[in-house]
Amino acid sequence: MAASSSSAAAVAAAPIISAERKVVAFIGDEDGVATLRAGLESLADNLDVRRGGLRHAIRFFRTLVPVSACVIDISGEPDPRAELAELAQVCPPEVLVFLVGDNTGIDFYRLLIHELGATDYLPKPLTRDSVQRLLLPRLVGTAVELADFRRGHLVLVCGARGGVGASTIAVNVALQLANSVQGQSVLLDLHLHDGTTAMMLSAKPGPGLRIALESPDRSDGLFIERATLTVESRLRLIAADDASDTAPSITAAGVDQVVELLRQKFNFIVADLPTPIPESVRRLLTVARHVVVVTHPDLPGLRDAKVLRQSVMLAAGTDRAITVLNRANQRGGLSKELVERGLGKPPEVVVPDLGAKMLEAVNLGLPAVQRVPALRRHLQPIVREIASVNTEQAPRRKFMRLFRR
Numbered sequence: 001m002a003a004s005s006s007s008a009a010a011v012a013a014a015p016i017i018s019a020e021r022k023v024v025a026f027i028g029d030e031d032g033v034a035t036l037r038a039g040l041e042s043l044a045d046n047l048d049v050r051r052g053g054l055r056h057a058i059r060f061f062r063t064l065v066p067v068s069a070c071v072i073d074i075s076g077e078p079d080p081r082a083e084l085a086e087l088a089q090v091c092p093p094e095v096l097v098f099l100v101g102d103n104t105g106i107d108f109y110r111l112l113i114h115e116l117g118a119t120d121y122l123p124k125p126l127t128r129d130s131v132q133r134l135l136l137p138r139l140v141g142t143a144v145e146l147a148d149f150r151r152g153h154l155v156l157v158c159g160a161r162g163g164v165g166a167s168t169i170a171v172n173v174a175l176q177l178a179n180s181v182q183g184q185s186v187l188l189d190l191h192l193h194d195g196t197t198a199m200m201l202s203a204k205p206g207p208g209l210r211i212a213l214e215s216p217d218r219s220d221g222l223f224i225e226r227a228t229l230t231v232e233s234r235l236r237l238i239a240a241d242d243a244s245d246t247a248p249s250i251t252a253a254g255v256d257q258v259v260e261l262l263r264q265k266f267n268f269i270v271a272d273l274p275t276p277i278p279e280s281v282r283r284l285l286t287v288a289r290h291v292v293v294v295t296h297p298d299l300p301g302l303r304d305a306k307v308l309r310q311s312v313m314l315a316a317g318t319d320r321a322i323t324v325l326n327r328a329n330q331r332g333g334l335s336k337e338l339v340e341r342g343l344g345k346p347p348e349v350v351v352p353d354l355g356a357k358m359l360e361a362v363n364l365g366l367p368a369v370q371r372v373p374a375l376r377r378h379l380q381p382i383v384r385e386i387a388s389v390n391t392e393q394a395p396r397r398k399f400m401r402l403f404r405r
């Protein structure tokens with residue numbers, strides 16, 4: 001943008017929205033394409049109108065081009081629920097989704113807006129006037145409506161006690177999840193001093209996360225995005241560097257802001273939490289869709305896992321915990337019966353001791369699933385549980401908000 005120019009002409013000629021606020025549209029007919037282009041002319045280079053529909057939009061979002069809003073023609077689709085659910089998996093939560101179509105029924109409108117959470121629906125035929133009046137103001141509005149939209153799916157991973165394998169589970173679940181779902185995932189390491197996720201992935205984080213956690217007023221979506229490192233095409237990592245020896249002063253406000261910004265950018269956020277969970281991080285228990293509680297088969301671990309599970313229940317009002325019994329067959333560990341008695345119920349996931357190769361993986365800076373393929377099979381139930389909330393339930397049975405308002 002020509003924001004630095006002081007001349008009125010330059011300011012007037014500048015596009016209304018910034019380069020980060022691109023709009024892409026897929027319209028099924030030539031007239032509609034021309035009308036949309038005319039109505040949104042003021043967006044200039046920030047507008048990209050193509051012939052197409054829902055299928056083209058889904059394919060487009062798989063390519064990871066950053067946009068802030070999309071307009072999609074769903075004419076001729078009597079029941080677009082399944083395809084909209086598919087779109088929701090690849091379209092970042094922060095993207096506004098406007099739909100246009102030929103169905104003028106109020107039930108259809110309610111379905112799209114109230115049940116599926118589309119930003120708005122415009123009946124066809126589009127006119128330049130309707131585009132300018134109903135669509136343009138929503139596309140250039142800079143205020144982010146935080147209240148209603150669907151944010152990314154937050155998964156917390158915490159050890160009942162230190163050293164039980166929480167970071168191992170977090171890193172490898174994040175990798176497997178990123179390979180199983182089509183959206184963007186991020187692994188957030190909330191240890192500021194002794195985090196190990198970066199080490200496990202041979203990554204070198206910068207100071208971004210620490211700055212964002214300590215001074216929430218200094219960070220925004222772009223700052224957070226730049227603080228992330230690419231692990232794989234669909235997985236990023238945000239972790240603190242270990243450079244500073246001063247004690248970090250993280251506030252709950254800082255944690256909330258970082259998680260909120262990540263939930264606007266990413267479809268899935270897997271967070272590795274320190275044990276015990278610091279006060280500034282505890283509020284996340286109320287926001288998380290799943291809390292993975294990792295324990296060993298020993299008495300102190302089971303006792304602490306049970307307490308942690310109860311905290312999740314209290315904070316969330318429903319049982320969102322997934323208990324993982326790690327190194328279940330450890331020498332001297334408790335039997336299956338005693339573990340169940342200690343936890344008050346069987347663990348949802350059981351991972352055996354996978355031997356020295358697990359430690360070797362850490363020392364080589366390789367994800368354990370690469371070095372020990374059996375781990376993949378053991379983690380699959382966790383990945384399935386997390387992914388199915390967004391993929392399997394959405395299309396027909398349980399409608400959930402798919403998009404941001």
Ligand SMILES: Nc1ncnc2c1ncn2[C@@H]1O[C@H](COP(=O)(O)OP(=O)(O)OP(=O)(O)O)[C@@H](O)[C@H]1O
Nearest residue numbers: 159162163164165166167168352353354355358359
């Ligand atoms: N199922 C397993 N079999 C064998 N080794 C394992 C298994 N799970 C984890 N480990 C090993 O246990 C060690 C500790 O794991 P990890 O660092 O993930 O624990 P943690 O709970 O995150 O520890 P901390 O409390 O220090 O953060 C690592 O060397 C890891 O490779």
Ligand SMILES: [Mg+2]
Nearest residue numbers: 166167168196
């Ligand atoms: Mg750890």
